[in-house]
Amino acid sequence: MVKANHYPQPADQRQVEFETDFLVIQDLVKAYPSGSGDQTVVLDGINLSVGANEFIAIIGHSGCGKSTLLKIVGGLEQATSGAVFLEGSPIKKPGADRMMVFQQYSLLPWLTVRENVRLAVDEVCDRMSPRDRNDLVEEHLAMVNLTAAAAKYPDELSGGMKQRVGIARALAIRPKMLLMDEPFGALDALTRSRLQRQVLDIWERNPQAVMMITHDVDEAIYMADRIVMMTNGPNANIGEILTVPFDHPRDRAALRESSAYYDLRNHALGFLDSYFEQMS
Amino acid sequence: MQPRSQTRAASRLGRPNSATKKFRFPWEKIVLPAIAFAAVLLLWWVIATFFTTLMPTPWQAFQDNLDYILNPFFRRGPGNLGIGWLLLASLRRVLLGFLLGTLVAIPIGFWIGLSPRAMTAINPLVQLFRPVSPVAWLPIALAIFNLANPSAIFVIFITSLWPTVINTALGVSSVPKDYLDVAQVLEMPRWRQMYKIIWPASLPYIFTGLRLSLGIAWLVIVAVEMLTGGIGIGFFIWDEWNRLSLSSVFLAVIVIGLTGLVLDYAITLLQRWATHRPVKAL
Numbered sequence: 001m002v003k004a005n006h007y008p009q010p011a012d013q014r015q016v017e018f019e020t021d022f023l024v025i026q027d028l029v030k031a032y033p034s035g036s037g038d039q040t041v042v043l044d045g046i047n048l049s050v051g052a053n054e055f056i057a058i059i060g061h062s063g064c065g066k067s068t069l070l071k072i073v074g075g076l077e078q079a080t081s082g083a084v085f086l087e088g089s090p091i092k093k094p095g096a097d098r099m100m101v102f103q104q105y106s107l108l109p110w111l112t113v114r115e116n117v118r119l120a121v122d123e124v125c126d127r128m129s130p131r132d133r134n135d136l137v138e139e140h141l142a143m144v145n146l147t148a149a150a151a152k153y154p155d156e157l158s159g160g161m162k163q164r165v166g167i168a169r170a171l172a173i174r175p176k177m178l179l180m181d182e183p184f185g186a187l188d189a190l191t192r193s194r195l196q197r198q199v200l201d202i203w204e205r206n207p208q209a210v211m212m213i214t215h216d217v218d219e220a221i222y223m224a225d226r227i228v229m230m231t232n233g234p235n236a237n238i239g240e241i242l243t244v245p246f247d248h249p250r251d252r253a254a255l256r257e258s259s260a261y262y263d264l265r266n267h268a269l270g271f272l273d274s275y276f277e278q279m280s
Numbered sequence: 281m282q283p284r285s286q287t288r289a290a291s292r293l294g295r296p297n298s299a300t301k302k303f304r305f306p307w308e309k310i311v312l313p314a315i316a317f318a319a320v321l322l323l324w325w326v327i328a329t330f331f332t333t334l335m336p337t338p339w340q341a342f343q344d345n346l347d348y349i350l351n352p353f354f355r356r357g358p359g360n361l362g363i364g365w366l367l368l369a370s371l372r373r374v375l376l377g378f379l380l381g382t383l384v385a386i387p388i389g390f391w392i393g394l395s396p397r398a399m400t401a402i403n404p405l406v407q408l409f410r411p412v413s414p415v416a417w418l419p420i421a422l423a424i425f426n427l428a429n430p431s432a433i434f435v436i437f438i439t440s441l442w443p444t445v446i447n448t449a450l451g452v453s454s455v456p457k458d459y460l461d462v463a464q465v466l467e468m469p470r471w472r473q474m475y476k477i478i479w480p481a482s483l484p485y486i487f488t489g490l491r492l493s494l495g496i497a498w499l500v501i502v503a504v505e506m507l508t509g510g511i512g513i514g515f516f517i518w519d520e521w522n523r524l525s526l527s528s529v530f531l532a533v534i535v536i537g538l539t540g541l542v543l544d545y546a547i548t549l550l551q552r553w554a555t556h557r558p559v560k561a562l
Contacts, residue, residue, distance in 0.1 A: 093464075094467065096466055106461065108459060124466060
């Protein structure tokens with residue numbers, strides 16, 4: 001396949017090593033009609049490209065349209081103008097090649113843990129034999145340490161376990177790209193940091209393109225290769241893209257010892273604070 | 281603090297700590313309802329003793345009914361059957377009408393829940409007929425069927441329609457968007473979303489409709505049988521009143537109440553089995 005090179009490269013792209021065009025977001029605008037006939041522009045001209053094995057975190061204040069951006073990439077919402085390309089072809093509708101992990105888990109409460117994962121596998125891997133599908137489900141349940149809870153219903157699980165089901169479901173269908181909408185946002189601090197470790201482990205063993213929405217700077221630095229910082233909405237845009245210079249696999253304790261970590265953290269918090277002051 | 285942390289450690293090790301917890305008899309849950317029952321019996325006794333000669337005292341009623349209670353399934357000639365047979369005859373009508381109603385109501389509810397246009401078309405009809413006492417349909421049913429039994433079943437059928445239609449439509453139209461998003465991301469075709477997502481997601485609502493329908497159907501059958509006659513618990517009440525044998529009427533009231541409880545509980549069990557989720561009280 002000939003890679004299309006005719007997309008204009010975003011001007012604020014400081015990154016060199018990941019500059020591939022696996023996912024390209026081009027001049028993306030999202031506007032909603034508002035009351036008096038005119039429009040409220042949520043996202044105003046987003047340009048971003050993501051590498052095939054790159055972990056991207058998107059951070060910004062609430063209301064900056066970061067979830068909308070993720071939903072457009074996921075195909076659940078349509079862009080007003082501009083486009084998103086995955087491996088050169090435009091994204092128009094939802095697809096299993098861009099599987100989502102939802103903040104509120106979105107598990108189906110009438111299915112057991114195993115059946116929830118199985119539903120996704122049955123839907124996407126319909127050419128596999130039932131036996132292979134079974135193996136795929138069990139493999140991914142084991143990956144998130146849920147084999148023992150496989151026969152339970154979502155109501156019987158803690159938040160952390162529910163999100164592990166969500167992650168197993170997303171990974172089991174082998175998407176080209178993983179879209180995570182504040183995946184750890186609803187969890188308590190201890191569970192959150194354990195689950196961050198688990199997800200990062202899985203990713204480090206098997207890197208793929210990830211786009212994660214978060215509002216937690218530490219989470220972004222710990223997990224992501226690049227951090228996309230958004231300005232406040234309406235008319236939100238990409239304010240700055242930070243490159244996280246640490247190699248994988250990462251060790252949280254070691255990161256905390258380095259001064260580079262704190263420089264990065266202060267820089268990101270400074271950016272968010274400057275927009276926080278604008279808000280008030 | 282010490283004993284408490286020990287129990288916690290024990291439970292973490294998987295040892296059951298329920299043995300340390302003393303079993304306490306739920307006195308309140310038995311004594312308080314018993315007081316209420318006793319108060320009603322006292323009121324009954326006062327009314328029967330001082331206000332009317334037609335009404336038996338609770339003790340008289342119990343003695344009069346002893347034969348019915350001990351032999352619920354006697355057959356002493358045509359029309360002279362034990363109360364168990366009468367109950368079964370009424371239950372048969374209710375369940376038949378309820379099943380037919382359900383078979384019609386769920387598809388209609390599903391359809392108008394999915395299609396706003398169908399909702400616009402059908403909702404006025406539902407709203408018009410819903411407040412009508414189902415007994416009002418009896419003459420129409422008799423005109424159509426010319427027979428008491430099918431007419432009674434038809435009235436139960438009509439009774440069972442409305443709550444199930446309304447609740448099914450509500451359930452289908454309020455399936456959480458999250459579930460549909462999952463289906464969309466998985467590229468699930470619309471027809472498969474119907475039975476894999478929308479149907480199971482709306483089942484709790486459908487069961488709410490079924491519980492309401494069955495409850496009302498059980499109320500209505502007594503009135504219908506009083507009007508149509510024949511074998512059944514409703515006509516039994518009317519017949520016994522005509523013979524001025526009020527004791528049997530009290531027995532019938534209690535039997536009807538208990539049966540209603542059992543029916544409701546049966547639907548709850550079915551719901552728990554079908555939805556795998558705890559059932560909320562109505």
